[in-house]
Amino acid sequence: xxxxxxxxxxxxxxxxxxxxxxxxxxxxxxxxxxxxxxxxxxxxxxxxxxxxxxxxxxxxxxxxxxxxxxxxxxxxxxxxxxxxxxxxxxxxxxxxxxxxxxxxxxxxxxxxxxxxxxxxxxxxxxxxxxxxxxxxxxxxxxxxxxxxxxxxxxxxxxxxx
Numbered sequence: 001x002x003x004x005x006x007x008x009x010x011x012x013x014x015x016x017x018x019x020x021x022x023x024x025x026x027x028x029x030x031x032x033x034x035x036x037x038x039x040x041x042x043x044x045x046x047x048x049x050x051x052x053x054x055x056x057x058x059x060x061x062x063x064x065x066x067x068x069x070x071x072x073x074x075x076x077x078x079x080x081x082x083x084x085x086x087x088x089x090x091x092x093x094x095x096x097x098x099x100x101x102x103x104x105x106x107x108x109x110x111x112x113x114x115x116x117x118x119x120x121x122x123x124x125x126x127x128x129x130x131x132x133x134x135x136x137x138x139x140x141x142x143x144x145x146x147x148x149x150x151x152x153x154x155x156x157x158x159x160x161x
Contacts, residue, residue, distance in 0.1 A: 002057040004028050006080050010056050013078075013115035020119055020132050025050070031062035038063065042070035052118040055103075056111065058082040061093035064103045074121060076114045077103040 001010050010026070017024045025048075029038045045053060053071065055064035056078035064077030079090035087108030095105045106113040116136075123130035152161065 001026075001028055001055075002030050002061075002063050002080070006056050006058065009078070009080055009109045010054075010111045013054055013111035013118075016112050016115040017119070020129065020136070022119065022122065022129065029063065031057070031066040032060070035066070038066050039070050042067040045071050045073055052076065052121050054078060054111070054114045054118055056080050056114075057094070058087065058090045059084075059093075061090035064094050064105075065097050065101060068097065068101045068103045075103045076117055077105045078111050078114045079105065079108045081109050 001007065006028075014024065014026060027041065029041055031038050042053070050073060052074050053067055054076045055067050057063035058080035059082045061077070061079055064075050068075040077094035079087045079094050081087035082090060091105065091108055094103055097103050104117065106117065116133075119129060119133050123133045
């Protein structure tokens with residue numbers, strides 16, 4: 001993440017990775033304030049065993065792109081809502097990468113979706129992860145089925161179901 005102020009958003013990704021029992025790193029690195037450390041992190045990520053990187057940033061949101069420029073690993077960008085443009089500025093910065101430097105991008109503050117996308121990538125080559133992911137997805141379906149059953153109990157004068 002670009003700074004520790006992004007932690008309230010990014011902890012959703014961390015919690016999901018914990019639930020899936022997937023080891024991960026968590027760092028505060030700034031493309032503008034610690035550029036050498038960002039380049040070193042990205043260049044050495046594969047050697048450390050990382051397979052996917054989730055990079056969150058607000059405002060100018062350079063972090064995901066700088067990381068993507070310095071690694072061959074897939075990078076998922078999480079635009080963080082700022083105080084002025086509600087994260088749209090960060091989203092545009094992340095999605096508008098030059099040819100050859102792709103960054104997959106999720107919605108503003110959508111850290112959990114970034115973690116789910118990363119787990120989907122990992123599940124392509126790991127049956128244990130694929131099984132946990134399938135159980136998670138089934139749980140999503142079950143929540144909606146249960147919610148629909150609860151909605152049937154809600155009464156309104158002109159409600160027909």
